[in-house]
Amino acid sequence: LDGAEALTFAVLEAGQSDVYSSKEALRGFQAQVEQLATDGEPGRRKGLGLWMLGKFKEAVEQLANYDGDDVADFTRARALVTLRRNAEAQPLFARLSTAYPEEPKPRCGALETALELVIAKGDADVAADGLEQSLAAAPESFKATAEFDYLTGRVAELRRDWQTALDCYGE
Numbered sequence: 001l002d003g004a005e006a007l008t009f010a011v012l013e014a015g016q017s018d019v020y021s022s023k024e025a026l027r028g029f030q031a032q033v034e035q036l037a038t039d040g041e042p043g044r045r046k047g048l049g050l051w052m053l054g055k056f057k058e059a060v061e062q063l064a065n066y067d068g069d070d071v072a073d074f075t076r077a078r079a080l081v082t083l084r085r086n087a088e089a090q091p092l093f094a095r096l097s098t099a100y101p102e103e104p105k106p107r108c109g110a111l112e113t114a115l116e117l118v119i120a121k122g123d124a125d126v127a128a129d130g131l132e133q134s135l136a137a138a139p140e141s142f143k144a145t146a147e148f149d150y151l152t153g154r155v156a157e158l159r160r161d162w163q164t165a166l167d168c169y170g171e
Contacts, residue, residue: 001032001045009074009105016052029053038062044072051075056082070096077109086113086120101139108147111135115154128158 001007019029033049036042047062048071056079063079066072073092080089093109100106111134118127132155135148142148153168 001029001036001049007045007048007071009071012048012052012071012075019052039065044069047072048075051079056080060085070099074106074109077113081109081113086116089113090117102141104142104145104147107138107142108145108151111151112154115151119158124158128155131155131158 018025020026029049030053033046033053036046036049038046043062044066047059047066050056050059050062059079060076060083063072063076074096077089077092077096080086080092090110090113093106093113096103096106097110111131114134115127115131118130131151135143135151135155138148149168153165156162156165156168
């Protein structure tokens with residue numbers, strides 16, 4: 001976290017395995033995150049580190065100070081989803097999906113949070129229909145991704161088509 005390396009979300013995800021490789025590595029990383037300041041670039045890195053540690057509520061609070069920073073916003077949105085705060089995550093994913101139309105993860109986040117918001121209203125059929133329409137309208141590049149397969153599986157689940165869902169998740 002304190003290196004000169006640019007912190008992308010892919011770097012954060014890859015680094016998680018190192019953080020949890022041993023108790024000593026985890027303790028060392030926790031200490032490093034705790035020592036970071038809460039403002040400026042160290043504060044941003046602190047928020048990203050809190051996410052890596054699974055301290056999602058604290059990560060959301062810390063990363064809110066970096067609204068508009070793409071990596072911070074994506075990480076905050078992921079933390080919000082974990083906390084089941086989809087209504088707050090959805091606009092972050094939507095902005096990032098627009099800013100990065102060829103990146104599948106923000107588009108997937110935008111579509112899935114929108115889906116969860118409709119499901120929360122109690123109508124799985126409407127949710128499935130909406131997601132199916134969004135997937136049909138998605139760019140061809142998105143249709144070739146694991147995120148597309150995952151969301152197609154979600155539609156199949158909502159329609160209680162268990163075999164198709166399993167097939168989508170198994171691809």
